[in-house]
Amino acid sequence: MATTLARWQDFETELKAREASIVAMLPQYVTKARFLNSAIAAVKQTPDLLLATPRSLFAAITKSAQDGLLPDGREGVITVYKEKQKDNSWQHVAQWNPMTYGLRKRARELDGLIVNAQVVYEHDRFVRFEGDDPRLEHEPAPLGTSRGAMIGAYAIIRSATHILHREVMDAEQIDAVRRQSKLPEGLMWKSFTTEAWRKTVIRRALKTVPCSEALEHIVRRDHEQFEFAEPAPDRPRVVQGGRRPLPPVVGEPPSTTMTPEESNALDLELAAKEEP
Secondary structure, eight states: HHHHHHHHHHHHHHHHHHHHHHHSSSOOSSHHHHHHHHHHHHEEEEEEGGGOOOOOOOOHHHHHHHHTTTOOSSSSSEEEEEEEEEEEEEEEEEEEEHHHHHHHHHHHHHHHHEEEEEEEEETTEEEEEOTTTTTEEEEEEOSSSSSOSSEEEEEEEESSSSSEEEEEEHHHHHHHHHBBBBTTSSSHHHHHHHHHHHHHHHHHHHSOOBHHHHHHHHHGGGGBBOSSOOOOOOOOOOTOBBBBSSSSOOOOOOOOOHHHHHHHHHHHHHHHOOOO
């Protein structure tokens, strides 16, 4: 109990010291009190976060602020996992994870993109048309009847005037993503499976449409949760405030490289922790 109390006091002291720099990253519509209260509530609701290294915990909080999302379990969540060190010891590491709601919210705010994502079950009627008139038809099983097992998911990305992209993934493709996760048996995949499937297909869909650099950075946050078997090829970059001239090829493997802008921002934020 004493150790937990000491960790909590250290967290509060560190949060107070970093308050100004964290708040400076927030978009105007997210108030200081709202964000800080959300961060404090996140740690209270998941006490294991106090076991994480202070560097990783405050990096996660900082990324949440940079993304303009609250770590409230709806817009995003901070999780903790064990990471093996070079000396074969294990260290608790905190990780920021934007959630489905957060991705949809920021896609609308930043780029005017409307994102719809649904899971398909074996007793639903689902038809996919390609060719000159591509479209999806999804009719869920009647209310009050079993929908059966989850067999896939899809996402539709719209602008204000038309559909930009449709992404469909079957259960095998989604499971391949899960197996590359650092926590393939973690809470998200085991207890919030529907959320995990929807988020997976949304992330892949958003990678195929022109989007702002800010939104791209949020989508790429999840790369830190995965251990990809092979390095991905470099993806076309966009200038600050700009858009990609062309979307990448559908099915292109995601990049695991943190952008220079992300790396610099994180290094600056964490520098104080390294000073004597």
